[in-house]
Amino acid sequence: MLNLILLLFWVVLALISLASGQFHIPLEEIFKILFSGGGDEAAKSVMMDVRIPRILLSSLCGGALAIAGLSLQAVFKNPLVGPHIVGVSTAAAFGGALCILLGLSGLWLAGFAFCFGLAALFLLYLLAKFVARADIFSLILAGIVINGVFAALTSLVQYLADDEEVLPNIVFWLLGSFVSAGYDKVILMCAIALPASAVLIALRWRFNLLSLNDDDLRVLGVDVKFLRCTILALCTALIAVQVSVSGNIGWVGLVVPHATRLIAGSDHVKLMPACFIAGAIFMLAIDDLSRSLSSAEIPLGILSALIGSPIFALLLKRSAKNAKSN
16 A cells, blocks of 8 residues: 555656756646647657656665665664765766766766776675684675775876866766756666665565575575675675766665655565665755756765755654664
C-alpha cells in the first residue's frame, strides 16, 4: 500500500515537473501530447526532448542513491553511513573531472567516471585484503583512505585546469546537474541502475540478517564475505553510474533512507522498494526547485545540501525521541 501511495505521489510530481519551468506547459496540453500526439510543436519538443528524459534521469538517479545508501547502512550497521563512505563518489568525480580536463565529453565523461568508481571498489578490496581483514572497521578505514586520495587528485585536476574555460565546467559538473539529460543517459542508467537495484531488492530479506554479528551469520549458513562483497559491488555500480551522468550529489543516500525508515519501519523487505521510490521523489523535487527558483539553474549539490541537512537533523531528533519512548 505504501509503495502504491509513493508511486502515485511520484506521478503527480512528474506531471508538475512536465508543466513547470521557464517555458510553462498547461496540463491539458501535456495530456494532449501524451495521449493523442498532437498539441503545440514547441511544447511537444520541450516536453519530449528535454523534460521527459530529465524526469526519468533524475528519478533513476535519486532511486539509485537512496537504495545504495540504505544498503550501505545495512552492511556497515551504521545509519550515518552514506554513498561517500566507500570512496566511490569521490573516485567517480575525479574520473569525470579528469575527462573534462582532457577535453572529452558525452559518453566519454560517463565512461571515465564509471571506470574510476569501479577502480575505487577494487582499491577498497585490496586495502582490506592488505590488512588481512574484510570486516566492517577495515572497510570503513579503507574507504576513508580512498576518499582522501581521490579528493586530492580532484583538487589537483582543478588546479591544473584553465581558469577561464575548463575550470568552470569542472566545478559546475562536480556540483551536480541534470542540464545535459538525454535519452542516452537514461538508457545508461536503465542498463546499470535498474538491474543493480532489482538484485538488491531481491536480496532484501538477507539485509535483516546483517544486523547480527558475523559469527551468528556463519552459524545460519550465510556466506558473510560473499554477501558483503556482492552488496558493495552493486552499490558501487549504482553510485558510479549516477555520478557519471549527473555529477556528485550528496545527502540523498543519507536523508532518504532515514525518512523512509520512519514511514515504512526497519524491515528491509518493505523498506527497500519504498526507499527507491522515495529517492526518486526527493531527487525529482530537488531538480524542480533547481530550475524553478531562478532564471539560472542552481546546482543540485548545493540544493540537496541546503535542504537535506536540516531535514536530516529533524529526522535524527525524531529518531531519538522514538528511541526514548521505546
